[in-house]
Amino acid sequence: xxxxxxxxxxxxxxxxxxxxxxxxxxxxxxxxxxxxxxxxxxxxxxxxxxxxxxxxxxxxxxxxxxxxxxxxxxxxxxxxxxxxxxxxxxxxxxxxxxxxxxxxxx
Amino acid sequence: xxxxxxxxxxxxxxxxxxxxxxxxxxxxxxxxxxxxxxxxxxxxxxxxxxxxxxxxxxxxxxxxxxxxxxxxxxxxxxxxxxxxxxxxxxxxxxxxxxxxxxxxxxxxxxxxxxxx
Numbered sequence: 001x002x003x004x005x006x007x008x009x010x011x012x013x014x015x016x017x018x019x020x021x022x023x024x025x026x027x028x029x030x031x032x033x034x035x036x037x038x039x040x041x042x043x044x045x046x047x048x049x050x051x052x053x054x055x056x057x058x059x060x061x062x063x064x065x066x067x068x069x070x071x072x073x074x075x076x077x078x079x080x081x082x083x084x085x086x087x088x089x090x091x092x093x094x095x096x097x098x099x100x101x102x103x104x105x106x
Numbered sequence: 107x108x109x110x111x112x113x114x115x116x117x118x119x120x121x122x123x124x125x126x127x128x129x130x131x132x133x134x135x136x137x138x139x140x141x142x143x144x145x146x147x148x149x150x151x152x153x154x155x156x157x158x159x160x161x162x163x164x165x166x167x168x169x170x171x172x173x174x175x176x177x178x179x180x181x182x183x184x185x186x187x188x189x190x191x192x193x194x195x196x197x198x199x200x201x202x203x204x205x206x207x208x209x210x211x212x213x214x215x216x217x218x219x220x221x222x
Contacts, residue, residue: 001169034207036153043202044153046210055210087153091207094166095143095155 002026006088006098012106019075021101023088028068032092035064035073038100039084047086048073078103108133110203110213118197118220124190128203128213135184136161140206144177144188146199147215154199158206159186193220 003026013019023033031051036044046055048064051071061076075082083105088098114126128142135142143158157167159177167175176189190197198220205211 036207038153043204043212043215045212046207049208049210089153089155089207094168095145095158095207097153097155100152 002029002090002093002096004088004090004096004098006101008101009099010102010104012104013078014106015078015080017078017106019078019082019103021073021086021088023066023071023073023098025069025071025090025092029090029092031067032090033064033066033071034089034091035062036087036089037082037084038087044087075103080105108205108209108211110205110211112201112203112213112216114216114218116217116219118193118218119222120194120220121192124188124193124197124201124218124220126188126201126203126216126218128186128188130184130186134181135179135186136181140209141166142179142186143204143206145202145204146197147202148196148199156188156190156201195220 005024033051035048038044047058047062052064063074085100085102087100090096109131111129118124141158141160144156147153157177159165174191179186200215200217202215203213
């Protein structure tokens with residue numbers, strides 16, 4: 001089975017900062033990679049699928065890149081509503097989530 | 107638009123079988139070659155995929171849970187279901203039903219506690 005290693009596990013950032021989260025697959029997954037945002041008490045919400053395709057309604061400050069084993073999620077200018085936990089997920093073979101990145105206010 | 111709703115007991119005794127159902131509304135569970143997943147999240151922890159099923163009945167399970175999991179589909183009721191056997195306290199979690207990540211449809215989640 002495919003393992004997903006996400007880093008960092010947490011980060012502190014200020015409003016307006018550019019934030020990058022990385023995810024590494026234990027084997028190649030082409031571009032079968034999604035990014036989710038989860039806020040406390042809520043179901044996750046997809047931001048990105050196919051590594052770089054923005055879900056409908058998701059603001060363009062979110063972007064994804066990568067292919068094969070290495071992927072990144074970038075938030076270009078962090079806003080108060082972006083403080084949340086972010087997960088990567090591979091869907092090339094079954095599904096596997098990364099461990100999550102908690103983005104906190106500095 | 108398609109919506110998902112989990113239902114089932116919120117409390118299960120150790121060694122028993124956890125059973126949950128996900129009802130699909132606003133669309134047919136049989137439309138398109140999509141899969142339907144069960145995902146869980148223990149309190150304060152990350153997300154864990156349990157398994158998924160196609161409307162045809164084909165299944166794919168998380169290898170770490172495969173020996174205890176059965177996912178089934180009832181197209182006549184527009185539902186799919188999860189059974190997890192021999193539960194322990196480690197199975198205490200919020201259980202979500204969800205679509206594939208491209209369509210990104212999730213239920214609200216249901217908390218299941220394993221306790222005597």
